[in-house]
Amino acid sequence: MTDPDADGVDEALALLGPQAPKPEPHRALPWAEARSVAARLGTAHPTRTRRVPLGRALGEVLAQPLAALTDLPSFDTSAMDGWAVAGPGPWRIREDASVLAGHAPTGPLPDGEAVRIATGARVPAGATAVIRSEHARADATGRLHAHRDVTHGQDVRPRGQECRSGDRLLPAGTVVTPAVIGLAAAAGYDELDTVERPRVDVLVLGDELLTTGLPHDGLIRDALGPMLAPWLRALGADVGATRRLGDDADALHTAVSESEADVLITTGGTAAGPVDHVHPVLGKAGAELLVDGVKVRPGHPMLLARLAPGRCLVGLPGNPLAAVSGLLTLAEPLLRGLAGHRAPGPYRAVVRDEVHGHPHDTRLVPVVHAAGRGTARDTARDALRAAGQGSGSGPGSGTGGFPVVVPLHYNGPAMLRGIAAADGLAVIPPGGARPGDPVEILDLPWSATSEGCFT
Numbered sequence: 001m002t003d004p005d006a007d008g009v010d011e012a013l014a015l016l017g018p019q020a021p022k023p024e025p026h027r028a029l030p031w032a033e034a035r036s037v038a039a040r041l042g043t044a045h046p047t048r049t050r051r052v053p054l055g056r057a058l059g060e061v062l063a064q065p066l067a068a069l070t071d072l073p074s075f076d077t078s079a080m081d082g083w084a085v086a087g088p089g090p091w092r093i094r095e096d097a098s099v100l101a102g103h104a105p106t107g108p109l110p111d112g113e114a115v116r117i118a119t120g121a122r123v124p125a126g127a128t129a130v131i132r133s134e135h136a137r138a139d140a141t142g143r144l145h146a147h148r149d150v151t152h153g154q155d156v157r158p159r160g161q162e163c164r165s166g167d168r169l170l171p172a173g174t175v176v177t178p179a180v181i182g183l184a185a186a187a188g189y190d191e192l193d194t195v196e197r198p199r200v201d202v203l204v205l206g207d208e209l210l211t212t213g214l215p216h217d218g219l220i221r222d223a224l225g226p227m228l229a230p231w232l233r234a235l236g237a238d239v240g241a242t243r244r245l246g247d248d249a250d251a252l253h254t255a256v257s258e259s260e261a262d263v264l265i266t267t268g269g270t271a272a273g274p275v276d277h278v279h280p281v282l283g284k285a286g287a288e289l290l291v292d293g294v295k296v297r298p299g300h301p302m303l304l305a306r307l308a309p310g311r312c313l314v315g316l317p318g319n320p321l322a323a324v325s326g327l328l329t330l331a332e333p334l335l336r337g338l339a340g341h342r343a344p345g346p347y348r349a350v351v352r353d354e355v356h357g358h359p360h361d362t363r364l365v366p367v368v369h370a371a372g373r374g375t376a377r378d379t380a381r382d383a384l385r386a387a388g389q390g391s392g393s394g395p396g397s398g399t400g401g402f403p404v405v406v407p408l409h410y411n412g413p414a415m416l417r418g419i420a421a422a423d424g425l426a427v428i429p430p431g432g433a434r435p436g437d438p439v440e441i442l443d444l445p446w447s448a449t450s451e452g453c454f455t
């Protein structure tokens with residue numbers, strides 16, 4: 001049986017072996033530098049913004065900080081059902097009034113008096129505390145007695161306790177979650193200013209690709225067309241067309257010239273084979289190559305080009321995991337900037353097992369968390385069982401507080417089996433990583449153990 005990883009390191013090493021033809025002078029950028037170029041391009045132009053009703057803002061990104069339009073609470077509020085009292089007790093109960101949430105206030109409460117009050121109701125002027133109904137007793141003469149000491153201000157939520165009008169509640173770049181919508185509504189918003197999603201078109205190249213059925217006669221299923229649109233949407237893009245162009249240079253040139261998208265993503269055709277048309281077409285289109293190859297495995301032929309001000313193209317290699325590598329190396333930081341997302345902090349974990357490194361290049365290797373929470377733990381166990389890699393329990397100690405990840409097999413450039421079971425991709429530096437080494441992790445936007453979604 002062949003080593004399921006042979007497609008990865010060995011293939012890359014073979015390209016550098018003593019018998020390999022002398023490589024062309026290296027234009028490829030180091031992995032971190034390539035990501036920085038993409039991130040800078042993403043923030044080079046001001047984002048377009050739009051105003052949307054709260055109900056349609058889910059998943060959008062705040063274009064401006066969310067500032068409170070009101071004090072919260074906007075009045076002194078009773079936190080409990082019971083009695084508003086003024087001064088020391090016992091108190092004479094006002095039989096003529098009670099205060100309900102949303103109702104007009106009663107007049108001021110003089111010292112020595114108590115009035116019934118509901119949770120959420122405005123505390124009358126002059127009241128010094130609220131006593132919960134279960135903590136007080138009314139006697140036959142209409143007097144209220146507290147069962148325990150009453151402290152000043154107890155069970156009253158003072159106006160402005162959560163925020164004052166004008167306070168910054170959330171920074172620009174925050175993803176609008178259901179909780180953000182709730183907070184915005186409470187703080188007085190009907191609409192939110194959000195960043196317009198970058199428009200992305202996908203061009204899938206390759207005459208060998210089938211859109212349905214089983215592979216036959218040298219033809220294979222297109223794995224990237226169906227995968228990229230939802231992945232790009234998860235990265236904050238508004239994906240228009242996914243077009244299959246075959247290996248037709250003219251069709252590619254026309255599509256590149258006519259697309260009005262902010263970002264064009266191509267798959268395949270990045271290398272120097274007889275029908276690899278991406279480089280010649282970019283030359284003909286007068287594009288500026290900002291990244292032309294990256295020192296990363298898989299995916300080293302990936303590229304990033306500026307087609308015109310505000311329009312660019314990410315060329316993903318055709319090998320499916322190499323395409324994922326290009327997606328996370330170039331498209332993700334580019335789209336993050338264009339979509340107005342804030343950059344996530346670096347997320348590191350230690351590897352449970354040794355990971356072979358490339359001698360000069362970074363490797364991106366699918367991993368699962370060894371001991372996640374809830375479904376992530378089950379996913380890890382399932383993924384490891386499927387890969388015949390043990391139970392999923394990590395070292396548990398001596399990890400320096402880092403979570404533990406397990407590198408998955410089936411990580412060759414043409415394979416999606418590893419990444420489909422993964423929580424993220426480990427960034428393995430040249431030379432590799434030994435058990436217990438901390439490494440950077442690239443989260444997947446849907447990973448259950450993500451520190452944050454849309455990272």
Ligand SMILES: Nc1nc2c(c(=O)[nH]1)N[C@H]1C(S)=C(S)[C@@H](COP(=O)(O)OP(=O)(O)OC[C@H]3O[C@@H](n4cnc5c(N)ncnc54)[C@H](O)[C@@H]3O)O[C@H]1N2
Nearest residue numbers: 206221222223224225268269270271276299317318319322
């Ligand atoms: N002489 C050299 N050949 C290659 C090199 C090299 O350095 N020198 N690099 C290899 C590496 S690494 C990669 S990655 C690929 C990149 O190739 P392309 O971007 O030109 O992609 P294609 O040749 O079109 O396809 C490569 C491979 O992927 C399959 N493929 C393409 N599209 C899809 C799709 N949508 N779904 C599933 N599979 C797809 C295609 O059938 C090929 O098998 O170049 C190497 N060659």
Ligand code: MOO
Nearest residue numbers: 298299300322413
């Ligand atoms: O190794 Mo390529 O870079 O197959 O992706």
